[in-house]
Amino acid sequence: MTKVYSFPRGGMVYEDNTVPVNKESVVAYLPALSLIPMIQHCGNRAYPIVSVGDMVSEGMLIGRGNGAGSANVHASLPGRVIRNVSWRMSDGRMNDALVIRLEGSFEKLGKKQELFPWNGLPDYEIRRTLSHFGIVEMEGSGRPVIDIIHEVQNTKGQVSLVVRCVFDDPWLIADRLLCHERTAEVVEGAVIAAKASGAAQILFAVSHGEEELGKRFLQETEQYGVPANMIVVGTKYPQRNQRELELALRDYEKKQNISIGSMFALGPATLAAVHDAVKCKKPILERYVAIGGSAVKNPQVMRVRIGTRIGEIFAECGGFIDEPKRIASGSPIMGNVVLDLDEPVTKTTYAFFAFLKKQSRINKIRNCISCGECRSVCPVGLDPEELYKIDRSGKNQNEFLSRAKECHGCGCCDINCPSSIPLSIAIQNLALRKPLL
Numbered sequence: 082m083t084k085v086y087s088f089p090r091g092g093m094v095y096e097d098n099t100v101p102v103n104k105e106s107v108v109a110y111l112p113a114l115s116l117i118p119m120i121q122h123c124g125n126r127a128y129p130i131v132s133v134g135d136m137v138s139e140g141m142l143i144g145r146g147n148g149a150g151s152a153n154v155h156a157s158l159p160g161r162v163i164r165n166v167s168w169r170m171s172d173g174r175m176n177d178a179l180v181i182r183l184e185g186s187f188e189k190l191g192k193k194q195e196l197f198p199w200n201g202l203p204d205y206e207i208r209r210t211l212s213h214f215g216i217v218e219m220e221g222s223g224r225p226v227i228d229i230i231h232e233v234q235n236t237k238g239q240v241s242l243v244v245r246c247v248f249d250d251p252w253l254i255a256d257r258l259l260c261h262e263r264t265a266e267v268v269e270g271a272v273i274a275a276k277a278s279g280a281a282q283i284l285f286a287v288s289h290g291e292e293e294l295g296k297r298f299l300q301e302t303e304q305y306g307v308p309a310n311m312i313v314v315g316t317k318y319p320q321r322n323q324r325e326l327e328l329a330l331r332d333y334e335k336k337q338n339i340s341i342g343s344m345f346a347l348g349p350a351t352l353a354a355v356h357d358a359v360k361c362k363k364p365i366l367e368r369y370v371a372i373g374g375s376a377v378k379n380p381q382v383m384r385v386r387i388g389t390r391i392g393e394i395f396a397e398c399g400g401f402i403d404e405p406k407r408i409a410s411g412s413p414i415m416g417n418v419v420l421d422l423d424e425p426v427t428k429t430t431y432a433f434f435a436f437l438k439k440q441s442r443i444n445k446i447r448n449c450i451s452c453g454e455c456r457s458v459c460p461v462g463l464d465p466e467e468l469y470k471i472d473r474s475g476k477n478q479n480e481f482l483s484r485a486k487e488c489h490g491c492g493c494c495d496i497n498c499p500s501s502i503p504l505s506i507a508i509q510n511l512a513l514r515k516p517l518l
């Protein structure tokens with residue numbers, strides 16, 4: 082029987098029947114106008130190197146990364162730059178985008194894919210290519226892969242690359258489909274990333290129920306002669322989180338009596354992008370995105386060009402059944418509110434949802450009833466009720482500040498609180514307070 086490794090406490094089973102259920106992805110229409118943002122990563126805004134009026138080609142470099150955390154930006158379609166727009170993102174930062182009107186011929190689309198051998202390339206050349214094509218982690222804050230590799234190279238001892246195929250949230254359906262449709266590219270991307278970082282082995286962390294996928298990964302890896310293993314992990318949310326994944330893998334290390342050393346994890350979409358950059362000399366032109374929620378007529382997983390406006394994608398899914406109450410990107414657990422349907426898909430977009438009022442979690446906040454639900458689901462073992470009350474009291478009790486800092490914002494407590502108290506935000510506020518001397 083397969084041994085399943087999980088984080089030891091808390092967490093929750095998260096289900097949502099409004100997630101798309103495609104068996105395969107659908108290619109979205111090419112947008113007549115694409116908005117290519119200069120921030121699609123965690124660091125500084127990239128500098129545009131083209132101006133209004135210029136023609137750009139598909140995959141052309143149009144924004145140059147600016148220091149650690151920043152990444153190069155490329156045009157996803159050929160056309161003419163017709164203007165520059167700016168807007169405030171849901172995290173409060175300003176962003177700006179070059180608006181490109183589709184014109185001219187395609188360099189990549191519909192052409193025979195030229196493949197470039199990479200085995201003989203020196204590692205630094207692979208790293209240079211990843212940097213040039215602006216490859217970032219295609220989720221979360223969009224940390225550049227080159228920064229992650231540099232960090233790994235500064236660690237001592239053995240390093241393992243973890244391929245994170247952990248689907249603890251049904252809104253990760255786009256990643257799951259990508260794994261099944263682009264298995265070979267994900268594996269080759271992992272082998273390339275391992276070579277570029279000096280990782281000694283590849284560990285495929287797959288969710289319980291995805292063992293067949295894990296076996297296909299291992300079969301594909303055999304041809305490269307790189308040591309690889311599959312680890313089956315639990316499906317409770319937030320198993321995918323860095324801390325919870327590491328807990329499960331350390332348990333595996335101990336029980337199997339093997340050595341993992343330091344580890345770094347990359348998701349399947351990122352590894353497919355690593356493959357495309359190094360083997361096809363292609364930046365991230367499109368990504369798999371899940372579109373769903375109770376307000377959407379035809380939920381589906383689509384392959385969408387970077388820069389496509391969100392409103393166009395919802396329209397391609399048949400539009401809305403009724404006026405949505407909440408539109409956001411990402412997962413409903415931690416999603417970012419979409420303030421304008423003209424906002425574009427970026428490298429880190431993996432899902433959009435639109436909820437009707439009945440499915441929306443925007444409920445009136447009520448008093449705590451001390452039910453203890455928040456404590457039982459916290460994977461860190463915190464007492465969110467207590468930390469929330471400390472934050473509200475305004476008292477600066479030093480002993481609680483360090484506890485609050487342990488919160489990694491998974492949102493399990495928020496989702497399970499019957500009084501709809503925004504616990505995690507309060508706890509993170511508390512963590513930011515300065516201790517009293």
Ligand code: SF4
Nearest residue numbers: 449450452453455498
């Ligand atoms: S889940 Fe909500 S209502 Fe229950 S103890 Fe925690 S804060 Fe109070």
Ligand code: SF4
Nearest residue numbers: 459488491492494505
């Ligand atoms: S958000 Fe923080 S306090 Fe709430 S369950 Fe997650 S780790 Fe625990």
